[in-house]
Amino acid sequence: SHYRLSDSTRTGHSSFSPRTHACAELRPKDVGEEVTLCGWVQYRRHDLFVILRDFSGLVQLLIPQDESLVHLKSSLCGLPLESVVKVTGEVIHRPPGQENKAMATGAIEVSVRSLEVLNECKQLPFEIKDCVKKSESLRMQYRYLDLRSPQMQSNLRLRSQLVMKMREYLCNIHGFIDVETPTLFKRTPGGAREFLVPSREPGRFYSLPQSPQQFKQLLMVAGLDRYFQVARCYRDEGSKPDRQPEFTQVDIEMSFVDQMGIQTLVEGLIQHCWPEKMGPVSLPFPSLTYAEAMREYGVDKPDTRFGMKLVDVTEALYGTEVGFLRDAVTHPEGCVQAICVPGGAKHLQNKDLEFIRQTAKTHFNQELSLVVLKADGSWKSPLSKHLPDSVKQQLLQKTHAEAGDLLLLAAGAAERVRPLLGKVRLQCAELLEAQGVAVRDPSAFHFLWVVDFPLFLPREEDPEQLESAHHPFTAPHPDDTHLLYSQPDKVRSQHYDLVLNGSEIGGGSIRIHRASMQQYVLENVLKEDASLLSHLMEALDSGAPPHGGIALGLDRLVAIMVGAPSIRDVIAFPKSFRGHDLMSGAPDFASEAELRPYHISVNLPAEDRGVRGN
Amino acid sequence: SHYRLSDSTRTGHSSFSPRTHACAELRPKDVGEEVTLCGWVQYRRHDLFVILRDFSGLVQLLIPQDESLVHLKSSLCGLPLESVVKVTGEVIHRPPGQENKAMATGAIEVSVRSLEVLNECKQLPFEIKDCVKKSESLRMQYRYLDLRSPQMQSNLRLRSQLVMKMREYLCNIHGFIDVETPTLFKRTPGGAREFLVPSREPGRFYSLPQSPQQFKQLLMVAGLDRYFQVARCYRDEGSKPDRQPEFTQVDIEMSFVDQMGIQTLVEGLIQHCWPEKMGPVSLPFPSLTYAEAMREYGVDKPDTRFGMKLVDVTEALYGTEVGFLRDAVTHPEGCVQAICVPGGAKHLQNKDLEFIRQTAKTHFNQELSLVVLKADGSWKSPLSKHLPDSVKQQLLQKTHAEAGDLLLLAAGAAERVRPLLGKVRLQCAELLEAQGVAVRDPSAFHFLWVVDFPLFLPREEDPEQLESAHHPFTAPHPDDTHLLYSQPDKVRSQHYDLVLNGSEIGGGSIRIHRASMQQYVLENVLKEDASLLSHLMEALDSGAPPHGGIALGLDRLVAIMVGAPSIRDVIAFPKSFRGHDLMSGAPDFASEAELRPYHISVNLPAEDRGVRGN
Structure with a gap:
């Protein structure tokens, strides 16, 4: 079962390699076979087991306990985590009751017969398994460790x-x-x-x-x-x-x-x-069409995984006496647009509503009218007392809004109002999801x-x-x-x-x-x-x-x-937010000698000159 | 036989295209079929034929001569070469005797029934078919025309x-x-x-x-x-x-x-x-091994399509009285190396021999001894009268040289002599090939x-x-x-x-x-x-x-x-010898405003300053 690395007839993940299998390939059908694996020491349990990892995943190694292999046991138990080894051993069934269903190789383990330490791990800036919890900059600085994560x-x-x-x-x-x-x-x-x-x-x-x-x-x-x-x-x-x-x-x-x-x-x-x-x-x-997308979603790249489409409610408000609405409906290019956020009244907090209102103000310099439709169907909104019931009914009908929903209204020129509601629509989806409401199916494309x-x-x-x-x-x-x-x-x-x-x-x-x-x-x-x-x-x-x-x-x-x-x-080696490669330190200073062939020189801003002494 | 461009079940070179075939795909089996082709007017013969070209190659179009299609004839005959057309027509056999065996589609032609001029060619800096004969810089400047060549x-x-x-x-x-x-x-x-x-x-x-x-x-x-x-x-x-x-x-x-x-x-x-x-x-x-390559070919990337290997003839010259040879063989790191150029005496001219000698002088600052083995087996060489017959015999034996061959000898330290002979070996192959002698098989890899x-x-x-x-x-x-x-x-x-x-x-x-x-x-x-x-x-x-x-x-x-x-x-769009893109004119000057965000400025050499006025 040992291959020459130069065997040109082998294919797959283990060709040209001393390993017979990738770690995560082993299954009960391989029981009894002698296999050779190469990988990293992921962790160790009670000096009994080593979990070996390679690109394919994990497999459990059984550390031999018999006296004759005591050197092997002490080697395996002394190895720092993330050391690189080649092991040979026999695939055996795990004892009944000790199978791990969560692990692709959880029905078997490899009883180790020989070990070669290919490289001992000398130092790690952090434990690999916690890598994703580390700061983004630490992940980037040690990207080669970050890339070891299964994700x-x-x-x-x-x-x-x-x-x-x-x-x-x-x-x-x-x-x-x-x-x-x-x-x-x-x-x-x-x-x-x-x-x-x-x-x-x-x-x-x-x-x-x-x-x-x-x-x-x-x-x-x-x-x-x-x-x-x-x-x-x-x-x-x-x-x-x-x-x-x-x-x-x-x-x-x-x-x-x-x-x-x-x-x-x-x-x-x-x-x-x-x-x-x-x-x-x-x-x-x-x-x-672009026109349809803007009309229905207020954006030219709509997320169509959920509804909450824009609804033109201008007509319903033709006779209104509310100043900013009347201005909009009487202006030749004005309109009133609405979206209904299902469950918005029920699930969104006051601070969420304030956040939405602020978005309208800071990003679009626009007022957004919020109507909270309470569980009993009553309106909680500054607009409520200014709109006759017939208009309220029309608004509910056009937007299909019901008790427990949130209704958002914006008035003005269509090309200003629609992008505003387009943005708010996405914010509402996010805010609802943050409250545990299923708005978009994360597995839908x-x-x-x-x-x-x-x-x-x-x-x-x-x-x-x-x-x-x-x-x-x-x-x-x-x-x-x-x-x-x-x-x-x-x-x-x-x-x-x-x-x-x-x-x-x-x-x-x-x-x-x-x-x-x-x-x-x-x-x-x-x-x-x-x-x-x-x-x-x-x-x-x-x-x-x-x-x-x-x-x-x-x-x-x-x-x-x-x-x-x-x-x-x-991306394997991305740049940071500021365009830096945090591993190597690029971009970096260049000497005058390095710039000379290119006939350029650096103009340092005044405050930097003293520091760099250029 | 007409496809919708959006037919997602079609595959191959004509999917998503109005054409039914690529030009060079048509064969006698297609006779009787109505086909649609898109391509360039390559040339025209006697207002009878148009040769149409696309990426796949050429096909002959038959210009209709009947009165009812006179507009079609005049369109086809009036089109400038390299205009782009879509034609529909019937595939027909060429009349007996008019087949063109040199052309993949030479057994058939397409009798044109309708024509759409997709783009008329307005100007060409040169005729496409002569493109390869044009200067390298013209080819690069009009690379999009150069790329139309079959090669x-x-x-x-x-x-x-x-x-x-x-x-x-x-x-x-x-x-x-x-x-x-x-x-x-x-x-x-x-x-x-x-x-x-x-x-x-x-x-x-x-x-x-x-x-x-x-x-x-x-x-x-x-x-x-x-x-x-x-x-x-x-x-x-x-x-x-x-x-x-x-x-x-x-x-x-x-x-x-x-x-x-x-x-x-x-x-x-x-x-x-x-x-x-x-x-x-x-x-x-x-x-x-590197050592073998240097020993046998005088270079670390030998062209093994031909022989003319380096031969160490130091031993044969141990007793020699010729000064520069004696110096070499008695020096602890010295040697004498030879190559035999088969047919070199017969085919190479005096100026070729002089060229080889000059290479040794200018590139290696070394003397190269040439021995022309005349047809009668006699030696033409300054060395001839200084070497006893037994030594000559040994040299011929070791190098397998025969009448009509050329023998090259260089003496000195191995690391100087070998690269010299390695270079000269390639030159001799080229010089022989220029004389029509087959040294390297151009189809061999x-x-x-x-x-x-x-x-x-x-x-x-x-x-x-x-x-x-x-x-x-x-x-x-x-x-x-x-x-x-x-x-x-x-x-x-x-x-x-x-x-x-x-x-x-x-x-x-x-x-x-x-x-x-x-x-x-x-x-x-x-x-x-x-x-x-x-x-x-x-x-x-x-x-x-x-x-x-x-x-x-x-x-x-x-x-x-x-x-x-x-x-x-x-390479589709290579740079010229001097690193220029001759089509667009890159690299180009940048304005101070364009350099400012990068905090650099240009130091023009003194003689340029007046001209650019920077």
Whole structure:
């Protein structure tokens, strides 16, 4: 039962290895076999048992108690936890009554006959099993210990398997080519969030791109037909929560395809890579237009695992005398929107309600009216005495609100009121869940397409000017193309977002493939200097096929799948909140000699100069 | 025969597409079928035929000549070459005698019934078919046109398929996990060839790593067991020939493995991914020790597709009176080495011989003695009259030289003479091939392991000091471990190189897994500051398993496989010789405003200041 490491016919997890099995593979069918295992000493019980761990899980070793093997016993009992050993022994049944049903290998144990200590563990900053309870920074500093936890092992393994399945689908089933595109590239005009990389030519810099957008389009112009890449992308955002300076997207582009084609491809991709144990994915994914999503959920990435949709109650309030409501219903663009939080009156505390009210104030500078529907059906609300019963009845009817529910009302312009209620809707779900109310099924995965986005939006700094809602290469919706030249603000795009449980996990579009239209968009609509993209315009004029694609955010997708609170839990070596690698101490100071070849020098802020003496 | 783009049950190259077939798929069995094709107008013949091209290849379209379809004819005849069209038509047999056996679709043609012009080609900087003859810089500037060539299409497709097969082998057959490691990392001490990336923290820089070496070892400490990654790596080398600032390596690391285990894994990997049409790969690969390679080929990456091995002829010259030979044979470390170039006398010109002599002089500052063995067996050489016939006979015997061959002799210290003859050996092969002599089979692939490298080498700047032959994490050969503490210069390593046709395509090693040995190597042998790697030492002390791995140079491997003269031919968007992207103009100047967030400024050399006015 001992293998040569160079046995080329063996496959599986133990090929090329002295072990015969992975620890967690052993079962009663292996009883009687002599096995060799390699792993870490997880813990020890009463000098009788050692629990051995490897990537696959745990197995119990029986420490021999007979006199002839006393050296073996003393070695095993003297080993510090987390030491690395190779053991050989016989698989035996556990004595009746001593089986551990919670353990995959709990019916057997390995009676140790020989031991080789491969590396003794000398020091640990903390006990491995408590690792997850440690501070985030300690976990990051000793990431190689943190990664020994079953959860992190399983996250990284699932990620690897998921990507492998995606590749099989794209490459083997649908004829895509995996093409690597450069990460040392030219700065995008206005690309404020791109890292710079100094070159050895004075004053010249590469830039780390935020996505392979230009390259994927050029590959279509090149006739590659179907491209994909699991692409490393970069974004310098300082410290936004749960963002990483480098992240991974599954980047896809096809020629001769329309929006439905890309969406169907992606649905098939998700279905193909979805782990069986996580239940089936049913196709096609539901779809909402941007307008519908905003109207019903107040957000363009709705969490459709629960209701509490926005309800327009403007009509019910046409005759109202309440000042702020009347202002809203009489204003041409005003409205009153409501959501009903089922059980909200019953389960939410006063401080929860205050928190919701504060959100409206601080994030949206808006008033939110709360109606607590008491158990007896009576209204607890400042509005109560100002609304006639008939109006109250209408409100209850339209929102399907009942005794014990909470009703939230906001009045004003739709584009202000809806995002407010969209945010509050999510907060209510969280607050209810914190009270133990089941709002969203944690094992449910709700995919959703959001389509028909506007192609352009008013610029924040100058609302008379338009900017691209996504990027300037997005094609207009075929039904709206004629509007591009007359009312560009009315044009819908062929952009689509893929949303999972309320998070955007992908976005893409059909691209403009004619240079004349691209030029018109850049110069006439966006008022940008098209010459900065002259190589792309030339490319479109040299026989560009119709094309489109999508990019899926792999880190986010995997994080949602494994239920991780942060994408840091599905990345082997993530950066901290402030963009630091806490293990190695990156980023770090560079000496003048190291900067010299790049013709740059550091301008330290005044207060730092004394300290660093540069 | 028309598909909805959203038909999720279709697979293959035409799923999600309006086309029914790829152009080059059509065969006589399809005759009578109505097909829809999408592609580029490659060329037109006599207003009778259009040759349509897509990623798969070419097909001939028959332009309808009947009066009723005159608009279709005029459209097809008026289209500029490289325009993009969708055509529908019937597959018909070509008339007898008009088949084209050189074309995969040469037995059929498509009688066009309808046409949609998807994009008209407006301008081309050159004709596509002549692209390869254009200057390298024009090819790079219009890379999207260059990539339309069948050769580039095939190179990128082969690369994608090769990597896919490697992933299947590693992931699906041998239980490896694909883990992405960061590229924004800490500067390696002394890592002079690492690009810097300024962070928003004054004076602090990330560094783009040359390989994931530290991460892969830490993943083994983390118990991931088997890691691989198709990893983007970075190296700032200015302008070395055929190097790219970013390149790709297939990076592999395993726990509980020895050198034979890794070598067998890699042999299986190559065999698994090897394209069938390129013939079988036979295993195991032959192996040479470093000492053998240097002795027989004068180089540590021998091209074993041909002979002309180095022969030690010192003994034959013991009694010689020729000054420089006598000096060599009497010096304790001296020797005389020879190679026989079969047919060299017959095929090589005087200028070739002069070129070889010059190489020895300029590159090695050494004299090379040439013996031209004329057709009648007589010697043409300055040495001829100084060597007795018996010595000549011995030389011929030892080198197996015959009439018509060329004999090359070099005398001196072995470590100087061997590299000289190693280089000259390759030059002779090239010179003979330039004369039409078959020396190396261009379709042959000779894999070779080179093993038992020295662990340390004398530092170039201070030969009393040692430096790592590869890197400081390489483990000593198990037979030599005891010498580490007494004669480190004598220690062989557990490093191995994989060589293909004389190019190094991979290298790896078993790593040191004990902190005490790692510390000893860093501090006592290499005299380096071990504290800079304190996180690695801590990791080794916290239960590091024995581990080892390898990195394969993907660009080089694919280039050799497809017979490309440069790795630029197997990379979609390579940088030019000087590290420029000629399409976009990267690297480019950055404004002061763009540099400000990174607290850096540019120091222009004096002569540039006036011009840029910075």
